[in-house]
Amino acid sequence: DAGITQSPRHKVTETGTPVTLRCHQTENHRYMYWYRQDPGHGLRLIHYSYGVKDTDKGEVSDGYSVSRSKTEDFLLTLESATSSQTSVYFCATSLGSMDTQYFGPGTRLTVL
Amino acid sequence: KNQVEQSPQSLIILEGKNCTLQCNYTVSPFSNLRWYKQDTGRGPVSLTIMTFSENTKSNGRYTATLDADTKQSSLHITASQLSDSASYICVVTSNAGNNRKLIWGLGTSLAVNP
Numbered sequence: 001d002a003g004i005t006q007s008p009r010h011k012v013t014e015t016g017t018p019v020t021l022r023c024h025q026t027e028n029h030r031y032m033y034w035y036r037q038d039p040g041h042g043l044r045l046i047h048y049s050y051g052v053k054d055t056d057k058g059e060v061s062d063g064y065s066v067s068r069s070k071t072e073d074f075l076l077t078l079e080s081a082t083s084s085q086t087s088v089y090f091c092a093t094s095l096g097s098m099d100t101q102y103f104g105p106g107t108r109l110t111v112l
Numbered sequence: 113k114n115q116v117e118q119s120p121q122s123l124i125i126l127e128g129k130n131c132t133l134q135c136n137y138t139v140s141p142f143s144n145l146r147w148y149k150q151d152t153g154r155g156p157v158s159l160t161i162m163t164f165s166e167n168t169k170s171n172g173r174y175t176a177t178l179d180a181d182t183k184q185s186s187l188h189i190t191a192s193q194l195s196d197s198a199s200y201i202c203v204v205t206s207n208a209g210n211n212r213k214l215i216w217g218l219g220t221s222l223a224v225n226p
Contacts, residue, residue, distance in 0.1 A: 004155075042116070042201070042216030043156070090155050097212055098205070100146070103155025 003027050004104035006091050012110045019078040021107050023091030031094040032074040033101065034058075034066060036087040043090065049074055050097070081111045114139045116204050116217035124223045129192055133220045135185040135202030143207035147176050147187050150199045150219065159187070159200075192224045 003026035013019050023032060034046040035058075045058030047066040055066050063085060065077045078085055088108050092101040116137045125131050137145070144163045148156035160169045160176040162185070169176050173196075175188045189196055199219040206213045 040218070042218050044216075045214070092155070098143070098207070100158045100161065101214075103157070106153070106155055 004091060004093055004102060006089075006104040006107050008107060009105065010108045012112065013081055014112050015082055016080050019081050019109065019111075021076045021089055021091075021109070023074045023076070023104055025072050025074075025091075025093045027093060027095075027102070028071060029093035029095050029102075030071075031097060031099075031101075032068065033092040033094075034064070034074065034076045035090045035092065036060065036085075037090060037106075038087050046076065046089075081109075083111050085109065086111045114204075114206055114213070114215045116202055116215050118200075118202050118217040118220050120220060121218070122221040122223070124225060125192055127192060127194055127224055127226050131189050131192060131222065133187045133189075133200050133222070135187070135217060137183050137185070137202070137204045137215070139183075139204040139206045139215050141206060141208055142180065142183075143205040143212070145176075145178055145185050145205070146203045147174070147185075148201045148203060150201060152198070156201055189222075194224050194226060197222060197224045 005024045007022045033048040035043045044060045046064050049055045049068040067075045088106050090106045091104040094101045119134045146161045147159045150156040162178045173190045178185045199221050201219040202217040204215045
């Protein structure tokens, strides 16, 4: 798992509440990514980071924000959760942009 | 439109048998192709990576092939084990200048039965 942890592993929340998911890595990888995985869709990139305080949008970034204040931590925030954001969220890291991505165990989020 | 299509969608085989999973892609410009294995409830784990010039690459009982002309890849699993039960995902990287994008397939769900 390249030393990647995600917290919480499971969360149930209500529509309209803020939610923050945390990804922590011990590999000192420069790149970090947030994906969501839903039935009928391949993994979809939400946001990624290419360094401390350097982030960019992925293909499904609406409704999500991220922050990276330290190399090892990458936070994903849903400012006001909606039912369409019910999903499994994966964090991944890579040494360089073209290198293999290593994935965390995932967070299952349910928005009621 | 960049797409990655995998077949079959699901597959059931008996332990000890071989199987082959397919990946067809329409991605341009092509950079590389990876196969990932995803166990239920866990994140994907990389099995192989293949670049344009590589035809075959093995990782233990897993052998991936790539035909860049026909834009097809396959993953062959030899002497399957119960632990091979998982989803196998094909991912193609497109790299146009500074615009790098990964296009993920939906995966093939493999069940290996005793």
